[in-house]
Amino acid sequence: MSEPGWTNTAILKVNPRTAGQQSQVIQDKPVTYTHDDHQHGIILLKLQTPVTDVQPALLPDCRRRFRGHNVKLAGEGATTTGPNNKQLNISAIPAHLQCVDMKVVAVSLVELPYGHIFRAKAPNKEICYGDTGGAALHSGKIYGVISFGGEGACQSSATIMDVCKYKNWIKKTIKPGK
Structure with missing residues (x-):
């Protein structure tokens, strides 16, 4: 900060x-x-x-929660792993933006200090260091912001900040004239 x-x-x-x-x-x-x-x-x-x-990304339609649907994630995280399939946080940035569709597997979770989150997963796919802050899009709208993944590549779900839970705060904070 x-x-x-x-x-x-x-x-x-x-x-x-x-x-x-x-x-x-x-x-x-x-x-x-x-x-x-x-x-x-x-x-x-x-x-x-x-x-x-x-x-700018459009804010989501939060009336429809989407467990079981796919979100599109993008980032510049590492694409290689080290010993014991552990993600490396010092790998070179890939030459192209990495994109993946992941299925939402859990919604409406609270995990402090991160806050309101949901989780997404795809076989043999993972987010990595460098992807944090990237968008999770569904139907052209931003439903989440990538928070973190696990340390072992492709062994855990991606943790995504749930924009729907913060939508009112976002709109109030960015209101015109501020």
Whole structure:
């Protein structure tokens, strides 16, 4: 997070790699969701300069919960493993964005300090270091943000921050004019 004297930067347009990355300075201290004195693992950032050439993700339709449906995940995590099938957090970034469809296997979970989450899994697929913060999309809408996976490759489900549980807070926090 933010400490005195630090500058937080958001990197936009990282894929495709030819898109011309943009670095954006974070204008204010990030806003963290807090409930009953517990911070959840979700923050909102306000960029110093408006971004007009990146299509924002649409918020989800939370009336339809989707256990058993697929979500599309994307990230730049490592694609190799080390001894004992353990994920490596120092592997090279893959040349292309990695995308996978995973089936939602558990919904409406609370796991502090992360907060409201759901889990998704696919045979022989996994998220990895470097994928955190990526979107979990369903029908063109963002239903989640990748939080973390297990240490053993393809041995556990992906943990995804449930955007539906924070949708009202997001809308209130980003209301126009703020």
